[in-house]
Amino acid sequence: MTIRPMQEATFLILTALADGSQHGYGIIGEVSDISQGRVRLRAGTLYTALDRLRADGLIDVDREEIVDNRLRRYYRLTPEGGRRLAAEAARLQANARAALQRLNPALGVI
Amino acid sequence: MTDWPPTGESFPISDPASSSARLERAYRRLVACYPRSFRRENTEEIIAVLLATAREDQRRPSLAEAGDLLRGAARMRLGLTSCPRSVLHAVRLMYLGALAELIALVTLLLSVGRVRSATHAAALRAVGPHASHAVTQQLLARVASTVNVTLIVDVSVMSVAIAGWLVLAWANGKGSPLARVGAIVVCAFYAAVTIEGFSEGSTAYAPAALLAASVAVLAIGIAAVTLLLVKQSWPYYAAHATAL
Numbered sequence: 377m378t379i380r381p382m383q384e385a386t387f388l389i390l391t392a393l394a395d396g397s398q399h400g401y402g403i404i405g406e407v408s409d410i411s412q413g414r415v416r417l418r419a420g421t422l423y424t425a426l427d428r429l430r431a432d433g434l435i436d437v438d439r440e441e442i443v444d445n446r447l448r449r450y451y452r453l454t455p456e457g458g459r460r461l462a463a464e465a466a467r468l469q470a471n472a473r474a475a476l477q478r479l480n481p482a483l484g485v486i
Numbered sequence: 487m488t489d490w491p492p493t494g495e496s497f498p499i500s501d502p503a504s505s506s507a508r509l510e511r512a513y514r515r516l517v518a519c520y521p522r523s524f525r526r527e528n529t530e531e532i533i534a535v536l537l538a539t540a541r542e543d544q545r546r547p548s549l550a551e552a553g554d555l556l557r558g559a560a561r562m563r564l565g566l567t568s569c570p571r572s573v574l575h576a577v578r579l580m581y582l583g584a585l586a587e588l589i590a591l592v593t594l595l596l597s598v599g600r601v602r603s604a605t606h607a608a609a610l611r612a613v614g615p616h617a618s619h620a621v622t623q624q625l626l627a628r629v630a631s632t633v634n635v636t637l638i639v640d641v642s643v644m645s646v647a648i649a650g651w652l653v654l655a656w657a658n659g660k661g662s663p664l665a666r667v668g669a670i671v672v673c674a675f676y677a678a679v680t681i682e683g684f685s686e687g688s689t690a691y692a693p694a695a696l697l698a699a700s701v702a703v704l705a706i707g708i709a710a711v712t713l714l715l716v717k718q719s720w721p722y723y724a725a726h727a728t729a730l
Binding site: 401422424428431446447 | 524527528530531532533534535536538539550551554555556557558559561562567568569570571
């Protein structure tokens with residue numbers, strides 16, 4: 377399967393899970409933080425994305441907790457999810473570096 | 487907020503508890519659109535997220551929230567979130583095929599008058615100016631009835647095709663192995679019909695847009711079937727084969 381560029385929402389959700397498991401609401405907060413408030417995931421978008429990522433084997437359910445009588449499901453990155461996120465991050469970094477170098481050759485390698 | 491009764495314009499229309507309960511009920515109605523399997527596992531969680539992200543004074547779901555939830559529900563119901571990418575693209579192509587077919591149908595219906603007058607003129611040319619009135623009238627009537635029959639057949643076939651594409655898209659999204667076989671059969675049949683139509687000379691009267699649409703539908707069908715048959719698609723159908 378060819379690796380296609382990831383959608384930004386997908387990239388941010390995986391990044392939110394990169395340093396530990398999170399529940400749905402936690403992911404929305406993390407994604408907002410990572411994107412400096414630019415990306416505010418809506419609940420429908422988040423849960424369809426989570427469903428999709430689980431089907432693709434990039435994330436999995438880590439554990440479930442009951443908080444205030446409500447079920448809270450924690451998600452974590454799978455090893456495959458980690459690999460895909462790392463590959464995508466490297467791709468974005470290479471692109472960004474090339475752009476910055478061409479804009480300002482004196483900048484050198486960032 | 488201890489002074490009671492409140493004075494003047496700050497008098498609340500409804501108390502906060504009941505308005506948040508109303509908001510929750512409205513969210514629940516939207517989440518009810520999701521497939522049962524999803525709701526069983528996720529309803530409480532998604533409701534909690536919705537309530538947590540709602541504005542303090544919010545009394546009903548915003549249009550954007552409702553749209554987002556309904557879009558998610560539609561995608562899940564169509565099976566678009568749980569199938570492999572190849573099947574996902576194939577299913578999208580099939581919906582596109584239904585749309586192209588619909589455009590072809592509308593184009594055909596809009597051009598009925600033009601087709602009638604074109605065949606009428608062609609028939610007149612064929613009999614020539616020296617034929618008797620009775621012969622000319624007889625031929626024109628026969629041509630007109632042939633055109634009518636052809637149109638009725640075409641419209642019926644196209645309507646069935648639209649319904650067929652929609653059903654196949656939906657069932658393939660769900661991973662039905664039968665639907666995959668169905669898609670292959672329908673695509674092969676459609677290719678045969680299209681090629682036969684061209685060899686019969688339907689290109690002479692049909693408008694260019696209609697021909698372009700039918701070729702587009704065929705191309706979409708072939709692409710979709712190809713995607714259904716690539717390696718990544720097989721495990722998805724195999725997993726659903728047992729549930730048949």
